[in-house]
């Protein structure tokens with residue numbers, strides 16, 4: 026089948042693909058396409074390194090930056106209980122190395138923001154985008170297993186999300202594998218399930234990556250991944266795997282394409298509803314907001330963890346928020362928190378990493394979102410989507426067009 | 438309700454080359470400038486880190502004025518464009534935080550515009566008198 030023209034551009038852009046190697050296909054989340062792609066790219070030295078997440082248990086995954094195809098093979102499968110953001114881990118990697126990274130939309134957006142800040146050379150990074158319905162905090166996953174599934178969390182060996190259900194596979198009596206599935210919608214009505222950031226996340230397809238891979242649009246029961254080719258870079262790494270015979274590819278049918286688009290829209294609508302529902306400040310007056318922010322942020326113990334994990338903050342320990350912060354002051358809200366809010370208003374991608382690590386459980390996702398969504402709407406700017414854009418806070422000229430025009434005439 | 442005798446404390450950041458000179462000139466001409474204002478001189482409005490503005494509010498300022506040379510007149514090429522950009526961020530932040538947006542003002546005032554400086558301080562003083570003390574005054578860390 027002739028899928029590649031002489032310019033390396035793919036026509037059409039939608040495929041169903043899977044690993045030719047049966048072992049990889051069986052182990053992968055949806056046919057092992059991503060794993061086969063990375064393994065073949067390493068073997069042919071198309072890339073130097075891959076950054077993947079290796080399963081320790083259903084509740085723990087470790088990111089590994091490796092040039093060893095065997096390690097990549099072991100990382101096959103999707104871990105929904107591992108809410109890592111991989112962006113900052115790429116900083117460990119020398120900029121001249123070519124790296125392949127499977128990225129959820131929030132990983133890809135973080136990487137693009139770091140690239141804007143000259144921390145990552147994006148030309149050398151292959152973003153193998155994964156569609157994303159969301160992640161569950163590992164501790165919440167354990168609670169779910171114990172309280173709603175009635176299982177000893179440590180006996181759960183595998184977790185899977187299929188057709189709106191979270192399915193747990195566990196070792197039952199006599200060692201036989203058994204499974205139990207509950208509807209995610211129902212879990213979430215009871216305040217369980219995915220992280221708040223994921224419930225409200227409207228970026229369901231990694232459209233800013235080089236490829237977008239997922240199971241939406243794949244006919245039921247088929248071990249294949251739906252792949253959209255988004256850039257020439259994506260086409261090139263796919264071509265590399267095809268030439269090596271590592272993957273098998275067929276054109277996606279019109280129906281597959283339509284189903285995927287339909288699910289995406291439904292997920293976005295659901296996320297928009299969650300966003301409203303989780304925003305406890307919607308109906309509050311300014312003074313109630315101030316009371317909420319001070320009350321919540323006064324619990325901060327200034328551990329700095331939220332800054333350290335934030336995938337769009339490129340500052341080291343000489344950062345302004347840390348420098349100007351004085352623990353002895355009697356400020357209602359610390360300068361540390363206010364400066365983080367200010368500096369991220371144009372760039373926060375609402376990934377929720379900050380909240381995940383906060384030892385005193387300050388609702389940082391909501392707080393950062395309240396400020397940044399307003400600023401980003403004002404700027405008509407979406408961070409993490411296009412590496413050629415400069416973060417507006419660092420711009421000299423105003424971004425919004427009306428003012429930009431007046432500033433030009435004023436400047437003359 | 439707001440005490441009629443209450444006088445707000447207004448923090449004004451003034452650029453050495455324009456608004457500070459303007460304020461100075463107004464003083465030399467013996468124009469009245471309300472005693473509500475505390476002026477901090479900087480070499481350029483571009484030096485006014487948004488952190489200074491936030492610190493002003495956290496320290497209990499009832500209003501913060503950011504002033505500088507007119508667009509195109511900055512002595513450091515385009516630094517006041519940056520001031521204006523940062524101010525847009527501060528404005529959104531201050532509002533969402535729950536402070537009245539009137540408490541933060543950006544004004545371009547040249548060295549010859551001393552009377553305008555005096556008028557601005559008067560105007561902001563009146564506005565803030567209506568708004569009352571900054572809510573930050575009552576939420577010091579306990």
Ligand SMILES: Cc1cc2nc3c(=O)[nH]c(=O)nc-3n(C[C@H](O)[C@H](O)[C@H](O)COP(=O)(O)OP(=O)(O)OC[C@H]3O[C@@H](n4cnc5c(N)ncnc54)[C@H](O)[C@@H]3O)c2cc1C
Pocket residue numbers: 052053054055056057058059060061076077078079100101102103104105106107108109111127128129155156157158159160238239240241250251
């Ligand atoms: C948390 C999560 C949620 C997803 N939700 C959806 C969805 O709702 N709809 C949909 O169509 N597709 C979703 N996907 C994508 C889908 O599960 C498959 O990853 C995709 O179809 C590719 O399948 P594969 O067999 O080719 O991947 P594999 O060959 O199994 O490779 C999967 C790759 O994903 C990486 N990975 C695993 N867990 C994580 C993680 N938590 N964070 C970052 N990388 C990880 C591994 O390193 C591995 O390289 C999701 C993926 C993840 C990780």
Ligand code: SF4
Pocket residue numbers: 129130131132157158159160222223224226227228375376377
């Ligand atoms: S924030 Fe969005 S992209 Fe990131 S894990 Fe959650 S749902 Fe996926």
Ligand code: SF4
Pocket residue numbers: 331334335336337338369372373374375376377378379380389390393
């Ligand atoms: S502030 Fe929090 S939610 Fe926003 S990008 Fe940083 S870690 Fe993610």
Ligand code: SF4
Pocket residue numbers: 324325326327328329330331332379382383384385386387389
């Ligand atoms: S993680 Fe929480 S406690 Fe630590 S600095 Fe951030 S807000 Fe404060």
Ligand code: FES
Pocket residue numbers: 452453454455480481482483504505506510511512513516517
């Ligand atoms: S010199 Fe006055 S604003 Fe720059």
